[in-house]
Amino acid sequence: MAKEITSSSNPLIKELVGLKNSKKKKELNRFLIEGEDLIELAYQNNMLDMIVTSIEISLYPSIEIIKVPEFIMEKLSNNKSTSKMIGVAHYDKKELTNDRRVVYLDGVQDPGNVGTIIRTALAFEYDAVILSGDSASKYNEKVIQSSKGAVFSMKVIDDITIEGLKDRGYQIIVTALKNAIDYKDILLKEQFVLVLGNEGQGVKETNLSLADTVVKIDMKNIDSLNVAIAGGILMNFYR
Amino acid sequence: MAKEITSSSNPLIKELVGLKNSKKKKELNRFLIEGEDLIELAYQNNMLDMIVTSIEISLYPSIEIIKVPEFIMEKLSNNKSTSKMIGVAHYDKKELTNDRRVVYLDGVQDPGNVGTIIRTALAFEYDAVILSGDSASKYNEKVIQSSKGAVFSMKVIDDITIEGLKDRGYQIIVTALKNAIDYKDILLKEQFVLVLGNEGQGVKETNLSLADTVVKIDMKNIDSLNVAIAGGILMNFYR
Numbered sequence: 001m002a003k004e005i006t007s008s009s010n011p012l013i014k015e016l017v018g019l020k021n022s023k024k025k026k027e028l029n030r031f032l033i034e035g036e037d038l039i040e041l042a043y044q045n046n047m048l049d050m051i052v053t054s055i056e057i058s059l060y061p062s063i064e065i066i067k068v069p070e071f072i073m074e075k076l077s078n079n080k081s082t083s084k085m086i087g088v089a090h091y092d093k094k095e096l097t098n099d100r101r102v103v104y105l106d107g108v109q110d111p112g113n114v115g116t117i118i119r120t121a122l123a124f125e126y127d128a129v130i131l132s133g134d135s136a137s138k139y140n141e142k143v144i145q146s147s148k149g150a151v152f153s154m155k156v157i158d159d160i161t162i163e164g165l166k167d168r169g170y171q172i173i174v175t176a177l178k179n180a181i182d183y184k185d186i187l188l189k190e191q192f193v194l195v196l197g198n199e200g201q202g203v204k205e206t207n208l209s210l211a212d213t214v215v216k217i218d219m220k221n222i223d224s225l226n227v228a229i230a231g232g233i234l235m236n237f238y239r
Numbered sequence: 240m241a242k243e244i245t246s247s248s249n250p251l252i253k254e255l256v257g258l259k260n261s262k263k264k265k266e267l268n269r270f271l272i273e274g275e276d277l278i279e280l281a282y283q284n285n286m287l288d289m290i291v292t293s294i295e296i297s298l299y300p301s302i303e304i305i306k307v308p309e310f311i312m313e314k315l316s317n318n319k320s321t322s323k324m325i326g327v328a329h330y331d332k333k334e335l336t337n338d339r340r341v342v343y344l345d346g347v348q349d350p351g352n353v354g355t356i357i358r359t360a361l362a363f364e365y366d367a368v369i370l371s372g373d374s375a376s377k378y379n380e381k382v383i384q385s386s387k388g389a390v391f392s393m394k395v396i397d398d399i400t401i402e403g404l405k406d407r408g409y410q411i412i413v414t415a416l417k418n419a420i421d422y423k424d425i426l427l428k429e430q431f432v433l434v435l436g437n438e439g440q441g442v443k444e445t446n447l448s449l450a451d452t453v454v455k456i457d458m459k460n461i462d463s464l465n466v467a468i469a470g471g472i473l474m475n476f477y478r
Contacts (some may be wrong), residue, residue, distance in 0.1 A: 116465050123458035219362035230312035
């Protein structure tokens, strides 16, 4: 049975509107998703807690449905054409276990890049993606969208450092333009982490100094590849 | 000497404001660029015709400078924080000559994808990028931005069909998910074109039927890679 809420001063609606704030999302581990495909993927991954909708829906019988008028949907939606259905979801806590293939994003700030890298990591059977604190967040709606929902099934972790990974015995492979060998010329260890850096500055010096191997992709004419492109080429090769 | 214009009803200013319309840009082969790096690259490629600015500049002595008040800059700028300097540029007509490595975008609609593919093509020494009529245009400011100006030095062409390329003797390599061989298992001819398709629908049937070889990248878990990622992997391999 759907519950009906008609006032935007209702505490639940206020809380959900508050989730437009990125700090709030992180703090509450609760975020909104729009688009049927994303909602379906969140559901499949047991992350969907609630659906807010302005229409009658018969999907997801096990999920709480909140029926609201269109003006509340407008308040909640981030899209120009207001969605008819918005999902409320959470992330489960995920930890690095004995994972073999890991990619670490060191200050990758463009949400489209972060989402695309997560999507690519899933396609190439990486086990985990680690986001540094200054990378775009897994709660960012553009990260979620450009990952095409891969962020729901991929193990995305945000509290491990390169130092921590090195301590666990991971081979640290860092991408950089200088003092680097061709990416094809390395001996891949069983457990490794591929470190991709910020769009402008690259990987931080402190992390670069922890590298076991520094690799580059041979190119001409321009200074650097887009980080998601470089990541795609490297993840495809290091499997 | 800078010329000064103070009224937004001045015919030149009206024409430049009109260039926010994408049809107009194409029709006049004239477009606005913002950002010092892009303006510099347009200049280096002899594409920069004029600079409109609200400040004193001593750069580009050979280029016509139009000095305007800030409110006119606001009218012209596409950025939230209005630029101090906007370039007016054109593309030179470019034609396919005896080019060896060509990438063809068949309905790639996301400007970020098109720009990133052009940037990657330049890095991997491709000779030309061909855009189908339903792909994002080289006049689109997001294409220009995400190409990081590569669109100025790359040969970007928009009036050749796959059929035309086949007639010229190009090997037609098409990416698709079905009935495809692994991309590493092909024999690359001297002159080839790599065809990348629309984000949702892939390469059109009519173009697929003209393929000499259909290739795919081995992946798991998800249906497809982002088209710019697939393009990056393939262009890096087919050089």
